[in-house]
């Protein structure tokens with residue numbers, strides 16, 4: 163298995179052009195957060211922004227708008243249940259996160275199907291959380307364009323997708339399932355594995371202080387943010403995994419548990435420490 167190391171990530175992180183501007187840094191759309199789980203999509207969007215995305219839009223339940231703007235006034239907002247405005251919002255995004263806190267209602271299924279069916283060939287899609295469950299329920303009736311799709315299952319979601327039981331430590335078996343799905347798979351565990359193209363990478367950073375709800379939600383935001391900023395998409399995904407866990411390692415030196423919010427706040431500082439031309 164290939165290992166993601168700090169040296170590799172430092173060399174992969176893009177250096178910003180002097181005259182760059184927000185539209186060049188990726189427009190991330192985060193879709194999810196029903197009335198009960200608004201925090202999940204706010205965490206995802208905040209992580210995208212703090213990891214450097216140029217523009218972030220959140221499509222969520224209307225109840226979440228004030229909480230979102232109290233946390234990140236930089237983000238734009240749309241009601242995800244409003245199908246008059248959703249198409250225009252989806253069209254504008256470079257990268258879409260679909261699923262954190264989305265819920266499993268019929269309305270959320272409609273949103274899931276809409277985003278999947280309108281995905282443009284240049285857009286990237288990260289399927290996480292409840293969108294993984296919708297995918298499992300709909301896979302026989304829905305065509306998913308897979309080459310720009312990243313699934314981010316934890317071991318329970320992976321079992322739902324493949325019937326492979328935790329700890330899912332048979333790499334070849336996981337690889338076979340990845341081939342069937344064709345998309346990139348980020349299999350989240352203590353040391354997450356990334357099944358990408360014909361390669362398998364392992365994220366050796368990370369620690370048990372990360373066992374906190376919302377930790378996967380912020381990973382989706384970091385992956386989306388990097389996909390919007392990096393030319394090399396494989397390097398973007400691998401770097402996102404490393405930055406997520408290595409920021410947590412840094413915090414765990416002084417924190418008993420590491421909150422996703424604390425990682426978000428530290429992201430610009432940690433990324434700068436890896437990518438410092440002066």
Ligand SMILES: NC(=O)C1=CN([C@@H]2O[C@H](COP(=O)(O)OP(=O)(O)OC[C@H]3O[C@@H](n4cnc5c(N)ncnc54)[C@H](OP(=O)(O)O)[C@@H]3O)[C@@H](O)[C@H]2O)[C@@H](O)CC1
Pocket residue numbers: 198199200201202203261262263264265291292293316317318319328350351375376377378379
């Ligand atoms: N602040 C918010 O709004 C938050 C909202 N959130 C949102 O909640 C939604 C549901 O997501 P979910 O992951 O909580 O639940 P679900 O899809 O039912 O999977 C759980 C099942 O899988 C199994 N399992 C096995 N191994 C596992 C493992 N390593 N890690 C985890 N589970 C593992 C587990 O087995 P058990 O532990 O019970 O033995 C159980 O049977 C989703 O949209 C998410 O974004 C959360 O992000 C929290 C913060």
Ligand SMILES: Nc1ncnc2c1ncn2[C@@H]1O[C@H](COP(=O)(O)OP(=O)(O)O)[C@@H](O)[C@H]1O
Pocket residue numbers: 291315316350351352353354367368369370371372373374375376377378379380381
């Ligand atoms: N013991 C651990 N060691 C390293 N990483 C962990 C540990 N526990 C959880 N994580 C990481 O936290 C994240 C949990 O994702 P997930 O279960 O989807 O969280 P949530 O849905 O609550 O946001 C994954 O990236 C996983 O690798």
Ligand SMILES: [Mg+2]
Pocket residue numbers: 290291316378379
């Ligand atoms: Mg999750």
